[in-house]
Amino acid sequence: MNVEELVRETLRDQADGQPPAPPGLADRVLGAHRRRRNRRLASVAAATAAVVAIAVGVPLLDSATGTDARPSGALDSGGVRAHPDQSPPRDRIGAGDTVLAAYYTAELQQRTDERGVAARTYWLLDPRTGKYKKDARWSFVTVAPGLKTAAVLERNLPAHRIGLLDLATGEVERWIPVRHGVGGLAFSYDGTRLLATTYGENPDLRVKERLHDEDGRTTWMWGVRFGDSSRSGFYDLDVASGAGSWSPVAPDRDLNPRADFAYSRNARSVYAQYIGGRDGLQQFYDLEGHKTVPPADEKFLRSDVPARLSPSGRLAALGLTKEVAGNPGKSYSSVRDPRTGKEITKVRGGHLLAWADDKHLIAWERVTSLEEEYRPRLVLVTIGSDEVVPLSGVREPDKPGALRESWQPVFARR
């Protein structure tokens, strides 16, 4: 083989390994085109318009850098698929660009008298039937944008291979072997890279804790062993080729046993939750595993609010900020400017889970009064509106000391 043939083969090999184009490309292009045209017309009033645009959560006219330019406003690209009578869900739930791609419950499996594992069981959205189907093979699942592929870990954690599951066929297309055991997975925003958090032991370990009641009786409860994580580092993997490298991360923070890493929006750094003086703290690391400062637009985010940055990157979803008594009570979360941390508005919802588009979010919101036990359902909320659209049925709370935890949603972009 000569060099020309080798170049030809290498280029074809590299091209064949590419995942498909990201979803929503046509929308982004049409949006960018529209805005470029508008910018020419509106250049004089640009500064004024920009301020107003932030206030109502509309993406600004940007500098045409090729960033996500999806138009905001009408939530019509995916519509709303709601099943307010289903908890846990049976039929596809979604809004705009976001779909409930899976959900899981966790059940304690006792291993010894004092140790057990909160083992997850997943229900995955079957794209052909639009129904959630139990798939008990996996202990961890994350779904890539596009809803075609999921990354999965087998039953025993930490796992020594990562599966790339074809959601249409239910078959693992490819296994990626790893030397360091993996306990958690997360795709990059564009779905081209996969972050695998490595642990020395099962991150879902539970220990039996002795509780002393006031009257001196002793009771036991299964709980998380706080501050004792076996997390060792992460793999940053190229999904197409499975190639990547492992970076160790020194355990110098208080961590929950499961403290999975996730990519920053641009995937040039990763972050994970740590435990400190307030909730939702996050520590960033570069891709070599060294501590680093957060990206400018992610430093005010909270690790415990999964929605994070809006699709355009111009709004940040933050935590619960206000509750209004009533039956049911109303919760409001904060939406902020990601660069300054200043609140732009409040939006309905007690826990912001995912952006449906630049004006709508999917959230947990209570159906009970503030005095009653918290029982939430998935809802669609709109910036600038008090309206709440139920998406799922009401999730029943975990029973105290129960060995089974209620369903948790896993979202993915279409």
Next chain:
Amino acid sequence: MDAEAQESFREFVAGRSSALLKTAVLLTGGDRHAAEDLLQNALVKAVGRWHRIDEPEAYVRQILYRQQISRWRLKWRRREVVVAEPPEGGQAPDTAGAAETRMVLRTALSRLTARQRTVLVLRYFEDLPEAEVARILGCSVGTVRSTTHRSLARLRELAPELAAVGPRPQRPSRDFSPVEVRS
């Protein structure tokens, strides 16, 4: 842009964007983010004159190639390209030797100039004749020929491992043994 044109544009993107993105990734030397930017910008340019385009794919491809080269001309800051290593203990999907050579070559390709890489992509990935490459890039056939020659020479410099690979065979060869050239 009317609804019909938008629909036709959406259809085109749905059907061809993955193939176009493959080319864009090669043009950017494996930088997927830069490739998505490149493709999106090319599509934005195309959508503005969608009514007047007869062959959308050829048109978008031409924008991709030219845009990539003009980026280089403008000395846009080149993104750092991270070339991933296989995970420890991982099994290479291919036979070790061939996969390793491709990995080395991929790294070397990412270090070429945008113009050099574009010419190689057009010649060896798109399999276009020199005259067609010259037409697309708006240069002479001689320039295409000399750029191809210099790009391959540069690849050999960047990847000394390729020294083991023989020069262009003078006669059909069925095996990988060095080609004997009689003087």
